[in-house]
Amino acid sequence: MSDAVQSPVLVLGGVRVEFGRKSVLAGLDLTVGANELLIVLGATGAGKTTLLRTIAGLQTPIAGTVAIAGVDMTHAPPGLRDVALVFQNFSLYPGWSVRRNLAFPLRAPGRQLSDDVIDERVTWAARLLHIEGLLDKPAERLSGGQMQRVAIGRALVRRPRIFLFDEPLTNLDAKLREELRVELALLRRQLGIPMIYVTHDRSEALALADRIAVLAGGVIAQIGSSESVWNTPVTAAVAALLGRS
Amino acid sequence: MTFLALNAVAKTYADGTIAVHGVDLAVDEGEFVVLLGPSGCGKTTTLRMVAGLERATGGSIQLAGKIVTDLPPSQRDVGFVFQFYALYPHLTVRDNLAFPLEAVGVPWRERAVRVNEVAAAVGVTELLSALPRQLSGGDQQRVSLARALIRRPRLWLMDEPLGTLDAAVRASLGAFIHEQQRRHRVTTLFVTHDQEEAMQLADRVVVMEAGRIRQVGTPTAIHDAPRSRFVAHFVGSPGMNFIPATRTAQGLCLADGRHLMIHNAASTDVLGPVIVGVRPQWLQVSTDESEKVGLVATVVLDEYQGDHRLLHADAEGLRLVARIPATQRHALGARVILVPHAEGIRLFDPHSGAAL
Numbered sequence: 001m002s003d004a005v006q007s008p009v010l011v012l013g014g015v016r017v018e019f020g021r022k023s024v025l026a027g028l029d030l031t032v033g034a035n036e037l038l039i040v041l042g043a044t045g046a047g048k049t050t051l052l053r054t055i056a057g058l059q060t061p062i063a064g065t066v067a068i069a070g071v072d073m074t075h076a077p078p079g080l081r082d083v084a085l086v087f088q089n090f091s092l093y094p095g096w097s098v099r100r101n102l103a104f105p106l107r108a109p110g111r112q113l114s115d116d117v118i119d120e121r122v123t124w125a126a127r128l129l130h131i132e133g134l135l136d137k138p139a140e141r142l143s144g145g146q147m148q149r150v151a152i153g154r155a156l157v158r159r160p161r162i163f164l165f166d167e168p169l170t171n172l173d174a175k176l177r178e179e180l181r182v183e184l185a186l187l188r189r190q191l192g193i194p195m196i197y198v199t200h201d202r203s204e205a206l207a208l209a210d211r212i213a214v215l216a217g218g219v220i221a222q223i224g225s226s227e228s229v230w231n232t233p234v235t236a237a238v239a240a241l242l243g244r245s
Numbered sequence: 246m247t248f249l250a251l252n253a254v255a256k257t258y259a260d261g262t263i264a265v266h267g268v269d270l271a272v273d274e275g276e277f278v279v280l281l282g283p284s285g286c287g288k289t290t291t292l293r294m295v296a297g298l299e300r301a302t303g304g305s306i307q308l309a310g311k312i313v314t315d316l317p318p319s320q321r322d323v324g325f326v327f328q329f330y331a332l333y334p335h336l337t338v339r340d341n342l343a344f345p346l347e348a349v350g351v352p353w354r355e356r357a358v359r360v361n362e363v364a365a366a367v368g369v370t371e372l373l374s375a376l377p378r379q380l381s382g383g384d385q386q387r388v389s390l391a392r393a394l395i396r397r398p399r400l401w402l403m404d405e406p407l408g409t410l411d412a413a414v415r416a417s418l419g420a421f422i423h424e425q426q427r428r429h430r431v432t433t434l435f436v437t438h439d440q441e442e443a444m445q446l447a448d449r450v451v452v453m454e455a456g457r458i459r460q461v462g463t464p465t466a467i468h469d470a471p472r473s474r475f476v477a478h479f480v481g482s483p484g485m486n487f488i489p490a491t492r493t494a495q496g497l498c499l500a501d502g503r504h505l506m507i508h509n510a511a512s513t514d515v516l517g518p519v520i521v522g523v524r525p526q527w528l529q530v531s532t533d534e535s536e537k538v539g540l541v542a543t544v545v546l547d548e549y550q551g552d553h554r555l556l557h558a559d560a561e562g563l564r565l566v567a568r569i570p571a572t573q574r575h576a577l578g579a580r581v582i583l584v585p586h587a588e589g590i591r592l593f594d595p596h597s598g599a600a601l
Binding site: 240 | 283284381382383384410411412413414416438439440441479482483484545546548549550551555557
């Protein structure tokens, strides 16, 4: 098991989250390095989404710490954490052009960016996601795959310190999922922003991961490279998650 | 013997949108047929017309020798399995599962056996005494699916029933559906956009695109002998690679003058521009610079897949994917030669996309 992380961007220590009497995260430790793509695998109900929400500040742990770039953020509101979350169910503004949808997060209260900077960021994100040709199209006229690209673009324009993805490709057609997986792999190389990516798709997990973290029983049950997790799963449950039985 | 026959079944909506253009399909009794295609191809509309949930605006549907085109769903004896179901909140999981059997008068002893069997298959045995609200979302969905599968009507219509489940559960439920369908010989029409699911379950696959049937055949036929570029790309994970080339009397020649392969053209062969199709597993990756045939390409992405790797490489702007052993490593940016195996090569018309 290799858990030596160079220049950590995110450190979770002993994080506990409970819903009522149910323990979801039970003293979870996790360190994510700069530039790393960490895949989080786990069965339904294992707490994968809760983990992302805790990092984003949408869920406050009852114990433990969340540090981002060396600063304790355990009780900081989401807006101060500079992390972006992409869900499988995204929302775009119908009637607005793709351009306006992409620019909107940059016009949020507290962000004082000039129109030139906003334009430049929108163009940059659109180019990376191959949607330059769609910038003036109304959002509701896009295909599912195009909409998901715009949703990712809305996170991208912010240039956050950490990207959190919660099964972003799950609602797409199998074929499209395959294509976007390849694009995401190419994209992350150009970005240099750490990503924590929750999925239950084995191909996606193995293909994208620098490391795979397996969440079970409220803690990280195994963490390591795709190869090591595939070749030496610590439990039968981990093997099953990877489709090995 | 044909159990379900669709004759020129069409659906045009009031606003003029054509969802299905006259589809012909004959399904044998006990057969498992999968409608496969991207979203918007008309597969779900076709299924809903068979169920009677959607009215066909053209053609006729025949079920067990009887025209049912205009009959309401209740008079068709079909079981419809959706992705989402409602459970009765005041009934335990066991009673929710037994309910459809009780409704058709199955004796209690058999009910108990079938409830236990289906509960074990979807992995909810330990939840049988729980109420729906005590279950997680995923468990509720498994129970709903189990309840839909416990009935054995003459025809099962399934609309992506495994769509939102975890991969592991999907695989075990897929196997369960398959086993039940075989054992009880319930004729089944199953809709999915996931070609792996289609290949796993189907006796025959119907590939649809833009409201039309593009090909009907066994999974092997669809995979190995696609009749068009669309089918060749849509089926297979990843889909088929396409390489523009010219067929000459000597072989298949690439734009840069290299040969993809040398052979004697048969006298019946049409010479000229073609699209060469080759699946990722039929592309050999070589690093031997002296290789005389094949495409010269640069590695852009290496996707580890546990038991294999998908190597993506660019050849003069053409993106190709090769499926290689997990132990074979190529650095990003490395120059490689991609050589197709002769038996994996398919040719397509560059204009119509039809197989040659």
